[in-house]
Amino acid sequence: MGEDLFWAIRGGGAASFGVVLAWKIKLVAVPPTSESFSTLERTYEEGATDLVYKWQTVATHEVPEELNIEVDISVRNKNDASTTGRLGKMIIATYRIMYLGRSKKLMQLMEDKFAELGMQEKDCKEMSWIESIVYFARFPDGIVPLERLLSRESEYSKCTFKVKSDFVTKPLSKTTLEGIWKMLEENEFVFIMTPWGGRVSAIPEHEIAFPHRDGNLYLIGYLAIWDDNETVEAQEEHLIQVREMYDHMTPYVSNSPRDAYFIYRDLDLGQNTLNGGSVYSSGCTSWGQQYFKSNCLKLMKVKSNVDPDNYFRDEQTILAIHESNPVEKDGALVEF
Known part of the structure; x- marks a missing residue:
């Protein structure tokens, strides 16, 4: 196909150039039990601001490539939890931790790098690589792993959503994080923080078409999800909320240009x-x-x-x- 076209379709959106009929890939052998996972929730009252503030550097620069710690920030009504937050709502920081290795080593790493999170051995679950794909895709419970993949259904497959994106190059201050929590309390969407660094940053910006490499701490996704049965006015309100948060974040993210994540297509x-x-x-x-x-x-x-x-x-x-x-x-x- 030519070197330039091969460069373009790896990260540049293959649909712009044609239809890819097949890929030839090199597989990597993994042991039967290869990954350890933990999902931890911390509320505003449990120090969510301090924890997220530290996460910004720990998850992106201080942990080995084998460890990934993603954070989702969301809000629950007081009836959904035992402890209420400000305005009768709770700020919840959900840490999704994935480690390529056994849970004992994961515990050691977390104690060394991010002890403040308070992860315990009972919080860890070991699984195979294919099970880890199901775990991160948020498939519904009650179906064996391979059937989950074949069904091609996740929590997002039967709803409509809007997502916008930003890249963060400097840690957000605690004051800025508090401002984000306040906006989340007044709206209904999820603030997703995905760490960069590691192998992503090790690849030069021009090696393949996807350019967002070294210099970024993490990716933000502003995600609103709604049921198609909602009124047109209610659906429009979801869009307004996400766009308002995106505008609010302008001073705190990358600029000239304000980078965006191609997978989160934003018209x-x-x-x-x-x-x-x-x-x-x-x-x-x-x-x-x-x-x-x-x-x-x-x-x-x-x-x-x-x-x-x-x-x-x-x-x-x-x-x-x-x-x-x-x-x-x-x-x-x-x-x-």
Whole structure:
């Protein structure tokens, strides 16, 4: 297929360039019991602010590559828990901990790196690699692991959701975290914090099309989920809440550009448009640069070579460059 196209479809959105019929991959052998997991919840009253503040550096720079600690921040009504928080609601920080190894070693690492979280041996569960996939996909209980994967159903498969994203390059202050908790108490969505670092940061920014590497502490996902049976007004309110939080976070996240995670496709960032029958894009000056940074221009060059007529396209595909769809950078037309 050519080196450039192979570069583009690994992290640049293969749907922009064609239909991938098969991948040839190299497998890695793992032992039958290879991973240890723990899910811990800590409320605002149990020190959620201090714990999340420390998590920002511990989970991204101080733990080995084999250990991943993800945090979801959500709110529960007072009837859903024994302890109430401010405004009659509870802030809940849910830590999802995954370790490539046995639980005894996980306990040692957590005691050394993040003892404040208070993880205990009874909190750990060992499982196979394939079971870990089910665990992180939040599949419903009561179905054996392989059947869970074959059913292709998770908690998100029967609902509608909106997700926006940001990358954080500097730790948020405790005051900023408190402001986030306050907004969450007044709204209904989940604040997902996924640590970067490790192998992700070890790969150079231009090695593959996905550019968000070294320099990022973690990824934020602003996730609102609702039932399709809700009224149009209620569904619109979910969207408003997520967008308000996104606007609130502007001073605290990456900028110039404000980076975004391509997997969390966000049409608020911009869309391809039709003009006189031709497809136009502002991709490398708006959403394309947010998703792919300086790699966006190379992606457009690859697109121009393999699909110059933009046969494969949607609202946010990479588009070919031609006379009717010029691209500017720093005030000058880009030519290849």
